[in-house]
Amino acid sequence: MIELLTPTQIDEMRPAGKFVASVLTAVSEAADVGVDLLDLDALAHQMIRERGAESCYIDYHPSFGAMPFGKVLCTSVNDAVLHGLPHSYKLRDGDLVSFDFAASVDGWVCDSAVSVVVGTPREEDVRLIAHAQEALDAAIAVAHAGNKVGDISAAIGEVGRSHGLKINTQFGGHGVGRTMHGDPHVANDGRAGRGFPLKPGLVIAIEPWFLHTTDEIVMDEDGWTIRSADGSRGAHVEHTIAITEGDPIVMTARG
Template structure:
């Protein structure tokens, strides 16, 4: 099956992406000190349901996991980098929260993530979030017809590494379409001019995951899903679904 999408298919993915953007916006508006991660999961579930879409994460069961994912969103707090389960944890003042969300609409998937602080945040955490968002923006800018995947990877990770941040080892973005995770892989660290050539119609999820302290290592929590930084430092995650077009990169997961 071709990895390339037609303009009509990209338009359908744009509608799925819009649902994801609305869900993330609603979660961010509801996130506050004293609110549980489960309550935020319910907020996202309602937005997706009301849009006539289906959550992409709920009951997702890759081969490496012994149990399916139990939430509509991934809600990762502080040293949890990604894949945090939206459980009964109640948000505290100063928490750094990363929310990842995916949805299917008419058989097409959108996937995006945001990070923000709850209550009175630490300036160091905000700098981390800003650096993660900047890495995402650089990766999107590099997603041009004729560039190589290594150009995208270097744009994401090169400056982040030089600034002293770690990037979650063994994880990066991915192709997306009828399935949430598809070919090709989109690494966050790479060399310019290397890898597959980017073509018009390719749709990818670009998602830097930065960690304070410069270390890339992680470990699995006891829930088998949550990935935590090995150094115990905080992390941030930003993601957009992006179509590569002749006119330049098109972000599909905007409101």
């Protein structure tokens, strides 16, 4: 079911977006060489408790997950790109890490992701993150009432292909509201002018993710972490946005 929110409800959702953005900023700034992924998850958990928010991840158990997630932050390192399950791993110089975080504040959910390089960056990793961000910006630019979900998908795919990247469409964006995952599905490639019409009140998470040299993925032994099939690195970025009569509102804007 696709839900359209009123302007008042969108305003009520803003604190959730602000909180999610603040957590991602905090964990990105705390990520450094020698920092353990479990410590970053603990930081996010502490912020949830202090805010009186609720984690969308800790009890999450979809059909593709081996068990309830059990943590509050996704930490995907290097060849991992999605749903990285935090474990005891100390970040190393040059690691590319993606943080994905969703939380509920006062009953409203927002979802966002960011990719950063720890220590000394590789040029190809910096470019990959930039390509993912370019795709997200292009998608948001066409997220206007009167367009279609396919316009968002096509914008992401066009950017990815322009940089010689292959696009996986198994996981993508989604509706957001009272729950983390709802309709419509927002694929990272598609045909412009197709799909559900974008209407004022629609709130969606848009999340491009790219791998250096493949679009094939495999599930890690932990039953959650998704990695590239060829060991190449991945980048993932995401914002929750609200469609309005005018420009879209980026609910999870940072800074």
